[in-house]
Amino acid sequence: MTLPAVVLGLVIGSFLGILYHLWRGGEIWRLLLYMALGCLGFWVGHFLGAALGWTFAAYGPLNIGMGVFVGAITIFLGHWLSLVQVEKK
Numbered sequence: 267m268t269l270p271a272v273v274l275g276l277v278i279g280s281f282l283g284i285l286y287h288l289w290r291g292g293e294i295w296r297l298l299l300y301m302a303l304g305c306l307g308f309w310v311g312h313f314l315g316a317a318l319g320w321t322f323a324a325y326g327p328l329n330i331g332m333g334v335f336v337g338a339i340t341i342f343l344g345h346w347l348s349l350v351q352v353e354k355k
Contacts, residue, residue, distance in 0.1 A: 279305030311336025
């Protein structure tokens with residue numbers, strides 16, 4: 267994997283988080299959370315697709331289709347889990 271491919275993957279993952287934040291809104295810490303989850307999910311999806319041999323919307327060495335799919339799912343799950351509130355007794 268080349269350095270430009272890694273940078274492009276980080277940009278795409280961050281862009282997923284930024285788009286979700288523009289849609290849902292929230293504080294700055296949520297933006298950072300969504301960007302981190304987008305990058306994490308993108309790379310998990312990329313490596314999962316590579317391990318399973320699934321190629322969808324590949325661009326050079328990146329499996330962008332699987333990365334975006336898993337990145338979006340990761341952001342949705344992370345948002346849902348971040349809504350949990352702990353009650354004090």
